Amino acid sequence: MERAYSVLNVKGMDEDDEYYRISGIASTPTPDRMGDIVEPMGAKFKTPMPLLWQHSNDKPVGTVTFAEPNKKGIPFEARLPKIKEEGNLKARVDEAIQSLKYKLVAAVSIGFNAIDGAYEFMENGGIKFKEWEWLELSLVTIPANSEAMISAIKSIDQLHLPASGPRVEREVSTSPGVTGNTRKPIQLIPRGKR
Numbered sequence: 001m002e003r004a005y006s007v008l009n010v011k012g013m014d015e016d017d018e019y020y021r022i023s024g025i026a027s028t029p030t031p032d033r034m035g036d037i038v039e040p041m042g043a044k045f046k047t048p049m050p051l052l053w054q055h056s057n058d059k060p061v062g063t064v065t066f067a068e069p070n071k072k073g074i075p076f077e078a079r080l081p082k083i084k085e086e087g088n089l090k091a092r093v094d095e096a097i098q099s100l101k102y103k104l105v106a107a108v109s110i111g112f113n114a115i116d117g118a119y120e121f122m123e124n125g126g127i128k129f130k131e132w133e134w135l136e137l138s139l140v141t142i143p144a145n146s147e148a149m150i151s152a153i154k155s156i157d158q159l160h161l162p163a164s165g166p167r168v169e170r171e172v173s174t175s176p177g178v179t180g181n182t183r184k185p186i187q188l189i190p191r192g193k194r
Contacts, residue, residue, distance in 0.1 A: 049137065054138060081093065110138075113133040
């Protein structure tokens with residue numbers, strides 16, 4: 001699975017008795033820090049899709065409930081549940097909310113699969129993904145695409161929550177479970193993230 005980051009711009013959070021809601025931009029057609037382009041209009045996906053913490057499949061924190069690609073990017077809306085019972089899930093979601101509130105986590109990242117034959121290698125060494133399968137959106141620490149952002153997190157200042165990798169190489173996979181091609185590996189930060 002490939003990943004592409006986007007910067008968050010936290011302005012507030014909308015909330016009700018059951019959820020915190022965030023909105024923003026998940027992907028733009030601007031080259032990321034690795035020189036890759038993920039074309040917004042090429043996204044194939046269904047909502048709701050998982051909202052993960054730091055691209056960890058075993059650490060969901062919510063769901064992406066809306067996304068609509070346009071030529072400038074993919075606006076999205078996501079919601080994080082207000083967990084009432086004590087436990088690991090409450091601690092994880094509370095950590096995500098606190099991290100957004102204090103701007104310690106300042107990025108989102110898309111997790112996607114390249115669609116075979118729907119990408120091209122560019123002169124700058126990057127890859128242009130023309131069509132891709134969007135699998136998840138994650139709240140992450142380190143961004144690569146500086147244009148995608150969270151634009152609304154309303155009422156987050158009213159929250160009263162309890163206190164509570166190295167660089168790696170990867171090769172592009174052209175389809176799920178298939179690795180390798182004619183391109184040399186590129187550097188990624190953090191481990192396993194794009």
